[in-house]
Amino acid sequence: MLQSVDVGERSLEAYRGVAPDAILAELRRVAAELRGMRVLHLNATPYGGGVSELLRSLVPLLNDLGLVADWKVIHGNNAFFEVTKTMHNGLQGAARELSEEEQTIYLVNAEQNAAQLEEEYDFVFIHDPQPAALPTLHGKGEAQWIWRCHIDTSEPNPQVWEVLRPFLAAYDAAIFTMASFVPPDLPVARVEIIPPAIDPLSPKNFPLSKRLAAQVLDWIGISLDRPLITQVARFDPWKDPLGLIAAYRLVREAVPNLQLALVGSMALDDPEGWEVYQKIKLESKGDPSIHLFTNLTGVGNIEVNAFQRLSDVVVQKSIREGFGLVVSEALWKGTPVVAGRVGGIPLQMSDGVGGILVEGVEECAQAILRLLEDPAGADELAQRGKERVWKQFLLPRLLLNQLSLMRELAAGRPSVRRGSWEPRRDPVCGMMVAEASPPSSATFGDRSYFFCSEACRARFLAEPEHYLGESGHGH
Numbered sequence: 001m002l003q004s005v006d007v008g009e010r011s012l013e014a015y016r017g018v019a020p021d022a023i024l025a026e027l028r029r030v031a032a033e034l035r036g037m038r039v040l041h042l043n044a045t046p047y048g049g050g051v052s053e054l055l056r057s058l059v060p061l062l063n064d065l066g067l068v069a070d071w072k073v074i075h076g077n078n079a080f081f082e083v084t085k086t087m088h089n090g091l092q093g094a095a096r097e098l099s100e101e102e103q104t105i106y107l108v109n110a111e112q113n114a115a116q117l118e119e120e121y122d123f124v125f126i127h128d129p130q131p132a133a134l135p136t137l138h139g140k141g142e143a144q145w146i147w148r149c150h151i152d153t154s155e156p157n158p159q160v161w162e163v164l165r166p167f168l169a170a171y172d173a174a175i176f177t178m179a180s181f182v183p184p185d186l187p188v189a190r191v192e193i194i195p196p197a198i199d200p201l202s203p204k205n206f207p208l209s210k211r212l213a214a215q216v217l218d219w220i221g222i223s224l225d226r227p228l229i230t231q232v233a234r235f236d237p238w239k240d241p242l243g244l245i246a247a248y249r250l251v252r253e254a255v256p257n258l259q260l261a262l263v264g265s266m267a268l269d270d271p272e273g274w275e276v277y278q279k280i281k282l283e284s285k286g287d288p289s290i291h292l293f294t295n296l297t298g299v300g301n302i303e304v305n306a307f308q309r310l311s312d313v314v315v316q317k318s319i320r321e322g323f324g325l326v327v328s329e330a331l332w333k334g335t336p337v338v339a340g341r342v343g344g345i346p347l348q349m350s351d352g353v354g355g356i357l358v359e360g361v362e363e364c365a366q367a368i369l370r371l372l373e374d375p376a377g378a379d380e381l382a383q384r385g386k387e388r389v390w391k392q393f394l395l396p397r398l399l400l401n402q403l404s405l406m407r408e409l410a411a412g413r414p415s416v417r418r419g420s421w422e423p424r425r426d427p428v429c430g431m432m433v434a435e436a437s438p439p440s441s442a443t444f445g446d447r448s449y450f451f452c453s454e455a456c457r458a459r460f461l462a463e464p465e466h467y468l469g470e471s472g473h474g475h
């Protein structure tokens with residue numbers, strides 16, 4: 001049997017007054033149509049990284065909404081997770097290919113896990129490439145299979161992509177965070193664009209008084225009398241921790257008492273973590289103002305909450321990113337962010353909302369300095385970022401998008417308009433947007449269009465015909 005992750009119980013009612021009312025109401029309505037449906041979410045690790053973070057909140061809420069949901073994780077040994085990390089890196093564009101032996105390890109693991117999937121489901125969500133071969137090897141049965149890709153697969157290494165691609169043909173639908181992440185020859189007929197979201201009620205994000213947060217940080221050796229910048233991320237080369245240290249050193253020339261906290265988790269499925277950790281340790285040696293913490297030494301959700309709340313600036317210096325939940329986490333706490341202009345990060349913030357997007361070490365240092373020197377301006381940016389997170393990146397919106405997709409798959413029809421709510425697609429980026437509370441909208445001709453952001457709306461209004469195509473009815 002595959003290992004189940006026990007997630008306890010949670011109630012959607014608790015989100016009243018926290019997430020937009022219109023979304024909560026529609027969520028209940030759509031869920032009512034799916035009552036009793038059996039749903040499995042399957043991924044590679046019960047802790048560490050964004051996917052487990054999401055499932056921990058999402059799965060109990062599905063149960064609360066009347067579905068019957070499980071979260072399970074596949075088994076794998078170190079050799080397997082070495083292979084899947086290579087695959088993950090290759091799918092994000094790294095040059096390293098998968099050897100014959102590595103492909104065999106992947107396949108043998110998939111066969112073993114497929115044999116252990118015993119229960120029947122109506123919907124199976126497979127997260128990321130690690131368990132992606134399961135429907136092929138297990139057989140689809142009665143279920144509809146959905147591949148949920150959390151990474152940037154816009155320019156995959158062709159050899160690695162060719163290893164994975166045939167397994168994807170078994171899926172009924174695939175979900176990506178951004179339209180630009182969808183590889184051109186994806187063998188899945190139905191593709192949805194659904195960005196992830198954060199749980200505002202989890203211990204990582206729930207309200208924490210300033211006093212308590214300060215006590216938490218004080219206890220682990222952070223001085224709140226000095227400026228503090230923080231990056232919370234798995235120890236992964238794509239998160240560019242060494243680039244961040246270089247940027248911190250530049251900022252220190254102007255702000256000598258600056259502290260840098262690098263908070264990194266070790267995920268079960270990420271053997272590269274220790275290597276990166278050692279590199280950071282070496283690079284930060286002799287600098288007592290660089291603080292390095294991991295989940296293995298007791299820096300957990302509450303500590304991350306306190307860091308994201310009390311840092312002067314949160315940094316996410318990624319050079320490749322799927323979404324970067326940490327950006328929404330920081331903005332939700334009203335903290336300004338400096339982050340790499342990559343992957344899903346610009347969805348969450350853009351210049352003028354949330355903080356400053358950067359490319360490279362120097363730009364990163366300049367942006368950090370700008371925010372440190374202008375706390376009032378930084379706070380304004382952060383508040384606008386928080387507003388965007390409220391509208392778009394809280395868990396109920398994600399649940400609503402997923403349930404809408406399930407409802408459509410169950411109905412066997414591509415798009416059925418029932419009742420007052422329907423997931424609409426932003427004609428510019430293709431993202432699912434909740435009509436009940438669209439972040440932005442415009443009327444053109446005799447129709448209304450909904451957008452994920454002001455930026456997409458502006459692009460649409462500049463050349464609507466381009467986005468509507470010849471038919472005038474959108475893509």
Ligand code: UDP
Nearest residue numbers: 049050053232233234263264265324325326
């Ligand atoms: N995280 C954590 N502790 C750490 C580092 C990361 O709890 O030391 C969490 C972080 O708060 C976020 C998730 O792990 O919720 C990382 O998700 P993200 O989308 O930013 O990146 P991923 O790891 O999925 O690439």
